[in-house]
Amino acid sequence: MGPAPRILELFYDVLSPYSWLGFEVLCRYQHLWNIKLQLRPTLIAGIMKDSGNQPPAMVPRKGQYIFKEIPLLKQFFQVPLNIPKDFFGETVKKGSINAMRFLTTVSMEQPEMLEKVSREIWMRVWSRDEDITEYQSILAVSV
Incomplete structure (x- = not known):
């Protein structure tokens, strides 16, 4: 019997492809790394606004880099990550507030479902362009 697992909190937003990569890696290796993963849905837009930062996609050079980096990260981490067709219109401008409110409710009411529902929302936006x-x-993800 080894040491007790350390608690690791992951604060994430389904709008962020980088959050999804971190989520998948931590879920995949939590037992190997002896961590107890606690998922914390967090609205990244609020953090960006309060900190005075812009989303990486809205900074011209960072935005260009993301379009080159995503295919490489997809291959390396084996996560079905694709940039949505209307990335700026659909994803960035509309945001994720409704999805994140839903995930917050899932975390409070049915925490055992949070990993599955979070992954499905990421799949909708970052794999299937939905x-x-x-x-x-x-609500379609909870069915």
């Missing part, structure tokens, strides 16, 4: 802003789209 909506995550309308309530009916979000």
Whole structure:
């Protein structure tokens, strides 16, 4: 019997492809790394606003880099990550507030479902280029 697992909190937003990569790696290796993963849905737009930062995609050079980096990260981490067709219109401008509110509710009401539901929302936006802003789209993941 080894040491007790350390608690690791992951604060994430489904709008961020980098959050998804971190999420998948931590979920994949939590037992090997002897950590107890606690998922914390967090609205990244609020953090960006309060800190005075812009999302990386809105900074011209960072935005260009993301489009080159995503295919490499997809291959390296074996996560089905694809940039949505209308990335700026659909993803960045509409945001993730409804999806993140939903995930916060899932974390409070059915925490055992949070990993599965979070992954499915990421799959909607970052793999299948589907909506995550309308309530009916979000509720479709819980069925």
